[in-house]
Amino acid sequence: MNITELTKIKSDYLATNPIFNEPKNVHPLEHRIVLKNYQIINPEEIVEYISKDGYFAFSKAITMSQSEVIEMIIQSNLRGRGGVGFPTGLKWKFTLANESDEKYVICNADEGEPGTFMDRHILEGDPHSIIEGMMIAGYAIGASKGYIYVRAEYPLAAKRLQIAIDQAKDLHILGTNIFETKFSFEIEIRLGAGAFICGEETALMESIEGKRGLSRNKPPFPAENGLFGKPTVINNVETLANVPFILLHGPDKYKELGTEKSSGTKVFSLSGKIKNGGIYEVPMGITLNEIIYKLGGGMKEGSQFHFAFSGGPSGGVLREEHLHLKVDFDSLIPFDSIMGSGGIIIFDQNDCVIDTIKLFMEFNKEESCGKCTPCREGTGILFDMLDDITGGTANLDTIDALKYLGRMVQTSSLCGLGQAAPNPIFSTLRYFKDEFVKHIEHKSCSAGICTFDKVMEEE
Numbered sequence: 001m002n003i004t005e006l007t008k009i010k011s012d013y014l015a016t017n018p019i020f021n022e023p024k025n026v027h028p029l030e031h032r033i034v035l036k037n038y039q040i041i042n043p044e045e046i047v048e049y050i051s052k053d054g055y056f057a058f059s060k061a062i063t064m065s066q067s068e069v070i071e072m073i074i075q076s077n078l079r080g081r082g083g084v085g086f087p088t089g090l091k092w093k094f095t096l097a098n099e100s101d102e103k104y105v106i107c108n109a110d111e112g113e114p115g116t117f118m119d120r121h122i123l124e125g126d127p128h129s130i131i132e133g134m135m136i137a138g139y140a141i142g143a144s145k146g147y148i149y150v151r152a153e154y155p156l157a158a159k160r161l162q163i164a165i166d167q168a169k170d171l172h173i174l175g176t177n178i179f180e181t182k183f184s185f186e187i188e189i190r191l192g193a194g195a196f197i198c199g200e201e202t203a204l205m206e207s208i209e210g211k212r213g214l215s216r217n218k219p220p221f222p223a224e225n226g227l228f229g230k231p232t233v234i235n236n237v238e239t240l241a242n243v244p245f246i247l248l249h250g251p252d253k254y255k256e257l258g259t260e261k262s263s264g265t266k267v268f269s270l271s272g273k274i275k276n277g278g279i280y281e282v283p284m285g286i287t288l289n290e291i292i293y294k295l296g297g298g299m300k301e302g303s304q305f306h307f308a309f310s311g312g313p314s315g316g317v318l319r320e321e322h323l324h325l326k327v328d329f330d331s332l333i334p335f336d337s338i339m340g341s342g343g344i345i346i347f348d349q350n351d352c353v354i355d356t357i358k359l360f361m362e363f364n365k366e367e368s369c370g371k372c373t374p375c376r377e378g379t380g381i382l383f384d385m386l387d388d389i390t391g392g393t394a395n396l397d398t399i400d401a402l403k404y405l406g407r408m409v410q411t412s413s414l415c416g417l418g419q420a421a422p423n424p425i426f427s428t429l430r431y432f433k434d435e436f437v438k439h440i441e442h443k444s445c446s447a448g449i450c451t452f453d454k455v456m457e458e459e
């Protein structure tokens with residue numbers, strides 16, 4: 001395969017198949033980069049991807065130096081979509097700088113956070129865009145092997161990725177001496193086994209290595225000592241899916257979208273008590289109001305907005321007064337919330353905020369890998385305290401104890417799971433303190449769902 005052949009495949013296909021599916025259900029506020037082929041091409045036909053300029057970004061990348069490719073990503077200001085928002089180009093630059101006989105690129109497709117399902121749609125709808133993003137990353141850092149770590153609960157995504165890999169190999173887009181250069185690259189799929197912690201980058205690498213998914217200490221960071229001890233770039237699905245656009249259209253075009261510090265678009269997964277749940281790709285900086293009332297079509301019949309959670313069990317609660325806020329990597333932080341990986345859940349008058357954070361804490365407690373004591377024990381005790389509050393056996397000292405232990409877990413846990421687990425407690429204490437007091441002092445729940453049944457058990 002070379003660029004001439006790639007161009008011929010595209011023009012031959014377009015000559016006989018000029019019509020693609022019409023994009024379905026695209027909201028006028030959307031701007032699709034990552035989802036540009038979603039429900040338009042047949043994801044199981046590589047020629048359809050090629051005829052939509054697929055693999056042309058890669059063919060451009062390999063005519064550039066590694067540093068030039070990385071500089072383009074740095075200039076675009078692309079930040080990791082897996083939740084943390086670390087600058088992608090810098091991560092690649094650090095990995096390129098580390099000499100090694102082998103390096104790896106990992107695509108993190110574990111997507112285990114409650115309320116998130118955007119990566120699933122990207123993987124199922126346009127698997128070649130991930131492969132192309134990984135190939136560009138591989139070329140840029142000097143890796144010849146990539147892994148896609150996809151959760152086993154996404155069988156269609158895994159199947160389509162495998163078909164895409166096989167078709168790319170058949171066309172010699174993946175393999176040795178790709179596009180008649182010295183660059184060789186292969187990709188393998190690894191299935192996750194239903195553990196949220198395996199989405200954490202170091203636990204994920206342990207899992208690929210065949211070990212139990214336990215987080216590692218950082219430093220050393222993966223750029224230096226990653227998979228099998230080799231320099232590794234690990235990026236989220238959506239991050240990688242942005243890369244071909246940046247290569248093809250340039251960093252300035254990319255930066256036209258979004259905000260100064262959060263360029264480009266974000267795919268949001270919207271769920272809860274709104275009319276139109278689903279995935280939406282919009283420029284960063286859209287307001288919560290627009291997300292709920294325009295994209296989401298407003299609250300469901302009979303529902304009134306009560307609160308929203310952004311960033312799931314690692315995020316924070318948002319009230320009516322926050323609806324004017326922009327959603328990007330930085331704007332929600334002063335309000336004790338985060339954009340995270342883009343999962344936004346909307347709650348109504350029948351949902352209790354304390355019961356909700358208890359559910360998140362139960363999730364964190366169950367999913368803690370158990371390696372470090374603060375997270376293993378702390379998430380369990382925090383859950384018990386919240387359970388005392390909804391069960392009616394807490395007193396006002398429980399609030400101070402929640403804060404004290406929450407800070408301890410936040411500051412002393414080994415990885416992001418424990419470090420972020422107390423976040424929903426802190427933001428809820430900030431914005432719904434009265435609800436805590438009401439539960440504790442009056443054994444009363446505004447939503448009417450907490451049963452305070454532990455009191456009866458004690459009596």
Ligand SMILES: Cc1cc2nc3c(=O)[nH]c(=O)nc-3n(C[C@H](O)[C@H](O)[C@H](O)COP(=O)(O)O)c2cc1C
Nearest residue numbers: 080081082108110111199200201235236239416417
């Ligand atoms: C408990 C936990 C679970 C995570 N799960 C995911 C995940 O499913 N997908 C993902 O891309 N990042 C996840 N992350 C973040 C990754 O550790 C890592 O930051 C990310 O894959 C880096 O890619 P990015 O720079 O492109 O965002 C998780 C982090 C933690 C602490």
